[in-house]
Amino acid sequence: MKKTLALMLSLMMLIGLLSGCVSTRDESTSDGDSTSGDSSAQQTSGGVVNVYNWGEYIDESVLEDFEEATGITVNYQMYDSNETMYAKIAGGGADYDVVIPSDYMIARMIEEDMLEPLNFDNIPNFADIDPALLNPAYDPENLYSVPYMWGLMGVIYNTTMVDEADIGSWDLMWNEKYAGDILTYDNSRDAIGIALKLLGYSYNTTDEAQIKEAVDLLIEQKPLIQAYVMDQIFDKMQGGNAAIGSYYYGDFLTMQEVNPDLAFYIPEEGANIYVDAMCILKDAKNKENAEAFINYMCSTEAGLKNCEAICYSTPLMSVREELDPEVSGDIYAYPDESVMAKCESYAGLPQETLDLYDSEWTRLKSTSVD
Amino acid sequence: MRNKYVAFPYVGWMALFVVAPLIVVVVYALTTRDGSLTLDNFSSMLQYAPVFGRSFFLALLATAICILLGYPMAYYLSRERGWLRRMATMLIMLPMWMNFLLRTYSWVFLLERNGLFNSLLESFGLPKVNIIDTSGAVVLGMVYNFLPFMVLPIYSVIEKIDYRVIEAAQDLGANSAQVFRRVIFPLSLPGVLSGITMVFIPSVSTFVISRLLGGGKELLLGDLIEMQFLGSAYNPHLGSAISLVMMVIVLVCMGIMNRFGEGEEEAMLL
Numbered sequence: 345m346k347k348t349l350a351l352m353l354s355l356m357m358l359i360g361l362l363s364g365c366v367s368t369r370d371e372s373t374s375d376g377d378s379t380s381g382d383s384s385a386q387q388t389s390g391g392v393v394n395v396y397n398w399g400e401y402i403d404e405s406v407l408e409d410f411e412e413a414t415g416i417t418v419n420y421q422m423y424d425s426n427e428t429m430y431a432k433i434a435g436g437g438a439d440y441d442v443v444i445p446s447d448y449m450i451a452r453m454i455e456e457d458m459l460e461p462l463n464f465d466n467i468p469n470f471a472d473i474d475p476a477l478l479n480p481a482y483d484p485e486n487l488y489s490v491p492y493m494w495g496l497m498g499v500i501y502n503t504t505m506v507d508e509a510d511i512g513s514w515d516l517m518w519n520e521k522y523a524g525d526i527l528t529y530d531n532s533r534d535a536i537g538i539a540l541k542l543l544g545y546s547y548n549t550t551d552e553a554q555i556k557e558a559v560d561l562l563i564e565q566k567p568l569i570q571a572y573v574m575d576q577i578f579d580k581m582q583g584g585n586a587a588i589g590s591y592y593y594g595d596f597l598t599m600q601e602v603n604p605d606l607a608f609y610i611p612e613e614g615a616n617i618y619v620d621a622m623c624i625l626k627d628a629k630n631k632e633n634a635e636a637f638i639n640y641m642c643s644t645e646a647g648l649k650n651c652e653a654i655c656y657s658t659p660l661m662s663v664r665e666e667l668d669p670e671v672s673g674d675i676y677a678y679p680d681e682s683v684m685a686k687c688e689s690y691a692g693l694p695q696e697t698l699d700l701y702d703s704e705w706t707r708l709k710s711t712s713v714d
Numbered sequence: 715m716r717n718k719y720v721a722f723p724y725v726g727w728m729a730l731f732v733v734a735p736l737i738v739v740v741v742y743a744l745t746t747r748d749g750s751l752t753l754d755n756f757s758s759m760l761q762y763a764p765v766f767g768r769s770f771f772l773a774l775l776a777t778a779i780c781i782l783l784g785y786p787m788a789y790y791l792s793r794e795r796g797w798l799r800r801m802a803t804m805l806i807m808l809p810m811w812m813n814f815l816l817r818t819y820s821w822v823f824l825l826e827r828n829g830l831f832n833s834l835l836e837s838f839g840l841p842k843v844n845i846i847d848t849s850g851a852v853v854l855g856m857v858y859n860f861l862p863f864m865v866l867p868i869y870s871v872i873e874k875i876d877y878r879v880i881e882a883a884q885d886l887g888a889n890s891a892q893v894f895r896r897v898i899f900p901l902s903l904p905g906v907l908s909g910i911t912m913v914f915i916p917s918v919s920t921f922v923i924s925r926l927l928g929g930g931k932e933l934l935l936g937d938l939i940e941m942q943f944l945g946s947a948y949n950p951h952l953g954s955a956i957s958l959v960m961m962v963i964v965l966v967c968m969g970i971m972n973r974f975g976e977g978e979e980e981a982m983l984l
Contacts, residue, residue, distance in 0.1 A: 425944070524844065566931065570847050571846075572929060572930035572931060573929070573930065579822075580826075584827075585826050585827040586827070702941075703761065705941075706761070706765070706938065709930070709931075709932070709933035709937070710764045710932075712768070
C-alpha cells in the first residue's frame with residue numbers, strides 16, 4: 345500500500361513538475377500580455393484584428409491611433425520567441441490574424457502552409473519599404489510578408505577587458521586569452537551560424553559535413569565559454585561579468601546605455617541580417633482588417649513612433665528620412681553596401697536539416713567540459 | 715463507506731489533469747509528425763544516454779548532500795523544544811514562500827563574476843572564485859531549493875518516534891551510538907525515503923536551475939525535454955518519448971527503493 349502510494353505521489357509530482365515547467369513559461373508570456381481594447385467590443389463597426397507580436401516591440405500608443413483611425417479594435421498579445429509563437433500556433437490553440445515572426449520562421453511557416461498570401465492592393469504603404477528588403481530569401485516572391493523591423497547581429501565586447509588588436513573577426517570568440525569570459529547563443533541556429541561563418545560557409549547550408557564541422561568547432565570552443573545565454577546577456581554584459589558576447593545591434597544599444605564600456609563590431613567574415621515581418625495566418629477570420637493593420641504599421645507616423653520607442657532599424661524609407669541624422673547615419677543601424685555585402689539572412693531549412701541541427705546541438709550540449 | 719463520495723472531486727481532477735495528459739503523452743510518444751505509429755522516438759533514445767547519465771548523477775549527488783545536511787538538522791530539530799524549534803522550522807520554511815525562480819535568480823546575482831560573493835572576497839583581498847556556470851553551481855542550486863523537502867519529512871517522522879522505545883533500548887544497555895544506529899535510524903527511514911523522493915524527482919527534471927546557474931553548458935533532461943516543446947527543435951513526439959522514459963526510470967528507482975524501506979532487515983542494508 346505504502347509502495348503504491350509513493351508511486352502515485354512520485355507520478356503526480358512528476359506530472360506537476362512537467363506541467364509546472366510549461367505554466368511558468370505561460371505565466372512569463374501572459375505577464376507580458378496586454379490586451380488593448382476590450383474583446384467584448386468585438387461587434388463595433390470596424391470589427392476586430394488579433395495581433396501576436398514580440399514583447400516590448402511596439403509603441404503601444406500606435407495601437408490606439410490605429411483604432412481611432414479605422415474603428416477596428418486591436419486584440420494585442422505578445423510572445424518571447426519565434427519557437428513559442430510557432431508552438432502555440434502549430435498546436436492549434438490560437439486564433440490570431442497578424443503574426444510578426446523572424447525570417448527563418450516565416451520560411452518555415454510558408455513551407456508548412458500556415459500563412460495566407462497578402463493582398464497588396466490593401467497595403468499601399470508597402471511602396472515605402474526599402475527595396476533592399478524586398479523579395480528576401482525567406483519569401484522569394486514576397487507574397488506573404490511585409491518587413492516590420494530589421495537589424496544586424498554582431499560581436500559585443502567590453503573595451504576594458506578586450507585588447508583592440510584582437511577584434512575584427514569571429515575568431516575573437518575562440519581566443520583562449522578570454523577563456524571563461526565568452527558568451528554565446530543558447531539556440532542552435534545562431535550558435536551554429538557563428539561557426540559556419542567563421543569557416544566561411546553559408547548560414548543556410550544543408551551540407552551535413554559542413555554543419556558537423558561547425559559543431560566540432562563549437563565543441564572546441566566549449567571550454568572557453570562562460571555560458572550559453574539568451575536575454576541573460578543583458579545582465580552579464582552590463583555588469584562586466586563577461587568580456588565578449590554576440591547579440592543584436594538594437595539590444596547592444598540598450599546595453600551600452602547602462603555600460604558605456606561596451607562596443608560592437610560586425611566580424612569580417614560576415615554576420616546575420618535579420619528581419620521580423622508581418623504576416624497573416626492561414627484562414628484568418630479578419631483578413632481585411634489585418635491588411636489594414638499592416639498598412640497602418642507601414643505608415644510614416646506609426647513607423648516613426650515604433651522606431652523611436654524600440655531602437656531597431658526601420659524598413660520604411662520615409663521614416664528614415666525623418667530620424668535624427670545621428671541615428672539614421674549609424675553605420676550599424678543603417679549599414680551601407682559594404683557592410684550589407686557581408687551580411688546574410690537566415691532562410692528556412694528543410695526538416696532533415698532541422699533534425700540534424702537538433703541532434704548536433706544535443707551533441708554539443710551533452711559534451712562534458714569538466 | 716459513504717465517505718468515498720467525498721473523494722469524487724479529486725478523482726475527477728486526477729482523471730482530467732493527470733490521467734488524460736499522461737494518455738496524450740503516450741500517444742505523442744508513439745506517433746510521428748504525420749500521425750503514423752512508430753517506435754523511432756524510443757530507438758533514438760540511446761544518443762541521449764549521456765544526458766540521462768548526467769541528470770541522474772547530479773540529482774543523486776544533490777540528494778546525497780541533502781541527506782547529509784538535512785538528517786542531522788532534522789534530528790536536532792526533533793530533540794529541541796520550545797521557541798528554538800519553532801524558529802528553526804520557520805527559517806527552513808521561509809524561503810519556500812518565495813517564488814522558485816526568484817530564489818534561483820538571486821543565486822545568480824550572488825555567484826556572478828562581479829556578484830556579491832566575489833565582491834566580498836575581493837574586499838578582503840582574497841582571489842575571486844568562479845562558481846557560476848559550473849556543474850557545482852547546479853548542484854548547489856538543487857540542494858538550496860530542495861533541502862527543506864528533505865528536512866521536513868525526516869523531522870516529522872523522528873518527532874513521532876515513541877520515546878519509550880528509546881528508553882527501552884537504553885535500559886537494555888545500548889549506548890547512544892547503538893540507540894541511534896539500531897533504533898532511531900531504522901525508525902526514521904520512511905522519512906528519509908520520502909525525502910529522497912521529494913528531492914530527487916524535481917532535481918532530475920529541472921531545467922531552470924541548470925540554465926541559470928549552469929550557464930546552459932551541461933544539458934540536463936529537463937533542458938532536453940523543454941527544447942522539444944518550446945526550444946530550438948520543435949518535436950513534441952520526441953519530447954514525449956523522453957519524458958516517458960524518464961518517468962519509467964524514476965518509477966523503477968522509486969520502486970526498488972521502497973522495497974528496501976519495507977522490512978527493517980533490508981532497511982539496514984541502505
